[in-house]
Amino acid sequence: MKTHSKESQVNSIAKPIKLGMDEASVGDDLQRYFGLTLGRDEDSDSHHYLYSAVALTVRDRLVERWRATRDRYMEQNPKRVAYLSLEFLMGRALNNAVLNLDLEAQMRAVLQQYACELEDVNAEELDAGLGNGGLGRLAACFLDSCASLQLPVTGYGIRYEYGMFHQKIKNGYQVEYPDHWLRNGNPWEIESPENARSVKFFGHTEYYLDQNGKERARWVSTNDVLAVPYDVPVPGYQNGTVNTLRLWKSEATDEFNLDEFNAGSYTDAVAAKNLAEQITMVLYPNDASENGKELRLRQQYFLSSASLQDVLHRWVKRNGNGKDFSNFSAKNCFQLNDTHPTVAIAELMRLLMDDYFLEWDDAWAITQKTMAYTNHTLLPEALEMWPVSLFKTLLPRILDIIYEINARFLIQVAQRYPGDVERQRRMSIIEEGDNPKVRMAYLAIVGSFSVNGVAALHTKLLKAGLFNDFYELWPEKFNNKTNGVTPRRWLAHCNPSLKALITDTIGNDWTSDLDHLEKLKPFAQNKEFRDRWIDVKHSCKIKLAELVKSKCDVQFNPNMLFDVQVKRIHEYKRQLLNVLHVIHLYDRITRGDTEGMQPRSVLIGGKAAPGYAMAKTIIKLINNVAAIVNKDPRCQDWLKVAFLPDYKVTSMEIICPATELSEQISTAGKEASGTGNMKFMMNGALTIGTLDGANIEILEAVGEDNFFLFGLDAEQVQEARSSYDPNLIIETDKEFARVMHLVESGHFNQFEPGVFDAVSASIRSRDDAWITAADFRSYVDAQKKVALAYQDRESWTVKSILNTASSGRFSSDRTISEYNRDIWSRDE
Numbered sequence: 001m002k003t004h005s006k007e008s009q010v011n012s013i014a015k016p017i018k019l020g021m022d023e024a025s026v027g028d029d030l031q032r033y034f035g036l037t038l039g040r041d042e043d044s045d046s047h048h049y050l051y052s053a054v055a056l057t058v059r060d061r062l063v064e065r066w067r068a069t070r071d072r073y074m075e076q077n078p079k080r081v082a083y084l085s086l087e088f089l090m091g092r093a094l095n096n097a098v099l100n101l102d103l104e105a106q107m108r109a110v111l112q113q114y115a116c117e118l119e120d121v122n123a124e125e126l127d128a129g130l131g132n133g134g135l136g137r138l139a140a141c142f143l144d145s146c147a148s149l150q151l152p153v154t155g156y157g158i159r160y161e162y163g164m165f166h167q168k169i170k171n172g173y174q175v176e177y178p179d180h181w182l183r184n185g186n187p188w189e190i191e192s193p194e195n196a197r198s199v200k201f202f203g204h205t206e207y208y209l210d211q212n213g214k215e216r217a218r219w220v221s222t223n224d225v226l227a228v229p230y231d232v233p234v235p236g237y238q239n240g241t242v243n244t245l246r247l248w249k250s251e252a253t254d255e256f257n258l259d260e261f262n263a264g265s266y267t268d269a270v271a272a273k274n275l276a277e278q279i280t281m282v283l284y285p286n287d288a289s290e291n292g293k294e295l296r297l298r299q300q301y302f303l304s305s306a307s308l309q310d311v312l313h314r315w316v317k318r319n320g321n322g323k324d325f326s327n328f329s330a331k332n333c334f335q336l337n338d339t340h341p342t343v344a345i346a347e348l349m350r351l352l353m354d355d356y357f358l359e360w361d362d363a364w365a366i367t368q369k370t371m372a373y374t375n376h377t378l379l380p381e382a383l384e385m386w387p388v389s390l391f392k393t394l395l396p397r398i399l400d401i402i403y404e405i406n407a408r409f410l411i412q413v414a415q416r417y418p419g420d421v422e423r424q425r426r427m428s429i430i431e432e433g434d435n436p437k438v439r440m441a442y443l444a445i446v447g448s449f450s451v452n453g454v455a456a457l458h459t460k461l462l463k464a465g466l467f468n469d470f471y472e473l474w475p476e477k478f479n480n481k482t483n484g485v486t487p488r489r490w491l492a493h494c495n496p497s498l499k500a501l502i503t504d505t506i507g508n509d510w511t512s513d514l515d516h517l518e519k520l521k522p523f524a525q526n527k528e529f530r531d532r533w534i535d536v537k538h539s540c541k542i543k544l545a546e547l548v549k550s551k552c553d554v555q556f557n558p559n560m561l562f563d564v565q566v567k568r569i570h571e572y573k574r575q576l577l578n579v580l581h582v583i584h585l586y587d588r589i590t591r592g593d594t595e596g597m598q599p600r601s602v603l604i605g606g607k608a609a610p611g612y613a614m615a616k617t618i619i620k621l622i623n624n625v626a627a628i629v630n631k632d633p634r635c636q637d638w639l640k641v642a643f644l645p646d647y648k649v650t651s652m653e654i655i656c657p658a659t660e661l662s663e664q665i666s667t668a669g670k671e672a673s674g675t676g677n678m679k680f681m682m683n684g685a686l687t688i689g690t691l692d693g694a695n696i697e698i699l700e701a702v703g704e705d706n707f708f709l710f711g712l713d714a715e716q717v718q719e720a721r722s723s724y725d726p727n728l729i730i731e732t733d734k735e736f737a738r739v740m741h742l743v744e745s746g747h748f749n750q751f752e753p754g755v756f757d758a759v760s761a762s763i764r765s766r767d768d769a770w771i772t773a774a775d776f777r778s779y780v781d782a783q784k785k786v787a788l789a790y791q792d793r794e795s796w797t798v799k800s801i802l803n804t805a806s807s808g809r810f811s812s813d814r815t816i817s818e819y820n821r822d823i824w825s826r827d828e
């Protein structure tokens with residue numbers, strides 16, 4: 001794929017960019033939007049209208065570049081990529097657009113005339129929380145990198161009316177509130193009703209003979225839903241490129257339930273429109289686990305069908321309405337973000353055969369050359385398996401095609417492994433039984449030319465375990481793409497004082513090539529530079545302390561070590577291990593054993609899936625421990641603990657710059673990659689972590705002197721299981737026994753007896769999948785090394801600088817260059 005790096009080159013091909021980027025032009029536009037379009041005057045006391053006016057001013061400048069980018073892609077006709085994802089965790093758009101358009105200085109100057117700071121305006125924007133956690137945020141970082149690398153990649157997703165729920169804490173418990181993020185309107189979307197598509201549900205397959213007497217299939221008597229696209233601009237970093245995120249909203253078609261209407265129940269027919277509109281109403285709040293709800297499968301098919309129709313429509317239109325697909329796979333690629341949009345494989349077959357009249361073999365060749373699948377987890381509870389019975393009623397034609405794909409695939413398996421019936425049963429896309437199911441991951445592998453994991457260990461484990469049969473059959477399909485994060489949002493935007501220090505020291509090339517951070521390494525030896533580094537970190541800690549004070553009413557001390565674990569609450573991520581360490585510190589402090597101890601402020605945050613009882617109890621435990629610790633005067637100078645409610649992208653933008661110790665303590669072999677670990681490293685945190693996911697690559701990049709490693713590795717975890725005896729471990733470790741006693745004696749739940757019984761039982765269970773007790777001692781010892789290391793302020797700062805300087809590899813620009821090189825640019 002060809003790229004252009006200069007905005008001027010873009011202008012020469014496409015429409016000229018006319019709107020001024022200088023302070024005067026920006027100021028004039030802002031004034032017009034504020035005073036005329038919105039009809040406000042200067043003493044309007046709300047920042048809200050100012051936000052709207054600023055957003056419209058910035059949006060105009062995005063739209064110009066957006067159209068120019070579209071024209072350029074039309075002209076150059078490059079191979080296109082559609083990134084299909086049920087989640088895009090975008091966060092705020094304004095701050096990112098201002099940075100990527102290089103408008104910050106002008107906008108700040110203009111806003112002074114309104115006695116307002118850019119930060120106050122930014123604060124008016126609600127997060128676009130259309131995702132759960134890592135997977136959704138990865139999709140957002142990828143879009144930023146694709147636009148910054150000027151790659152013709154379109155994101156396709158769902159415009160959920162309600163995004164990720166808001167979390168409040170009441171009496172220590174998580175309470176969920178709906179996220180009606182579109183309430184105040186959304187200046188970052190442009191509705192495009194002329195590009196609406198119709199998506200089929202229910203009905204049945206009908207076979208008929210075409211003009212040539214050939215048997216064909218069509219899906220009839222369906223209940224159709226309209227998919228209306230809302231386009232969101234995705235600006236590249238100061239390069240004139242603006243790509244597209246196309247989000248689909250479901251609406252009732254005009255013919256919706258016409259039968260009922262004709263039968264006289266007009267009001268019933270109108271009320272039934274709700275059913276269509278429900279599809280895109282709410283994001284399912286489950287991270288790394290499936291919930292098997294029918295509405296979720298409807299969302300998956302809705303996204304897949306609308307997006308494929310969109311791409312095929314553009315293809316046919318571009319080729320003079322000809323139905324020649326021979327070149328299609330040379331010009332198109334679909335990247336499936338986990339199995340969620342995997343039904344797209346069968347849908348592409350259906351569209352090519354039923355709508356464009358291709359033969360099976362031709363349609364299959366195209367499908368297998370255009371689909372690429374990214375796996376995100378090894379956890380069995382996250383593997384999607386849809387009941388065949390559900391497919392049969394909801395998507396009957398799709399089920400026919402899945403059966404046919406499977407039949408042909410199993411013949412291939414039988415030819416390759418004659419007589420190995422057991423292997424055919426194992427590899428079948430359909431799991432047989434009383435309630436047969438479609439194994440979506442297997443469909444994804446069979447239908448794709450590329451299958452990738454998201455960190456080196458994860459890909460290795462996929463090949464050796466979960467997908468071993470498929471790896472033996474098709475080793476060439478498997479590849480690794482270690483995740484990354486965008487250094488624009490996660491360093492340049494969120495940590496402006498560190499950005500200034502880095503740029504002052506090594507220039508600003510690092511913002512588009514993060515490997516340049518290596519140039520910081522020699523400065524780690526420079527005392528003056530270290531002092532400036534410490535000052536930056538300290539100022540970020542003060543800001544986080546203010547946030548914690550306002551949200552948790554806990555006073556963090558910026559002179560303490562800031563020890564942070566923020567991520568979804570899940571047993572495999574082991575927030576429980578972190579709490580056990582906090583309780584151990586509390587136990588030491590209260591018995592006067594503070595020798596060598598380092599004062600810490602411990603922050604934990606994250607949402608639990610509403611139906612995940614154990615995760616919710618862990619939140620309650622963290623809050624109750626925090627309450628006891630924070631009110632004990634003996635702890636005052638040693639330990640502060642807070643649970644930050646409603647962890648989201650915008651909170652992470654304040655948290656990661658201030659963090660000194662990044663907790664990445666999952667059970668080895670369970671965290672596919674992690675990306676929070678990368679954001680912290682980039683901002684100069686040291687990691688305490690297990691040999692899991694991308695932690696391993698972080699350790700390799702920064703060296704073991706600059707990383708606190710502990711715990712069993714993935715292999716040792718497997719070996720440990722058979723003879724795992726947590727009660728013996730607890731009995732033989734006095735400090736661990738004291739911690740368990742504090743939990744089990746009701747010390748943290750005096751007025752709520754029994755609320756933590758499930759927690760202690762899980763730690764004591766020989767079947768504890770997360771073997772928390774096995775790593776307790778190793779973790780506590782590693783935390784002692786952290787304390788000692790922190791007390792040598794100069795050497796800690798060297799390590800901090802070396803972490804940032806070694807983080808270049810974890811830019812999503814590197815990840816996307818690899819997707820582009822190995823998957824999207826693959827020759828036929």
Ligand SMILES: *Cc1c(COP(=O)(O)O)cnc(C)c1O
Nearest residue numbers: 133134567648649652674675676
């Ligand atoms: C980066 C990020 C995540 C992923 O964090 P992990 O520690 O990798 O699980 C989740 N949620 C938000 C809001 C993030 O910014």
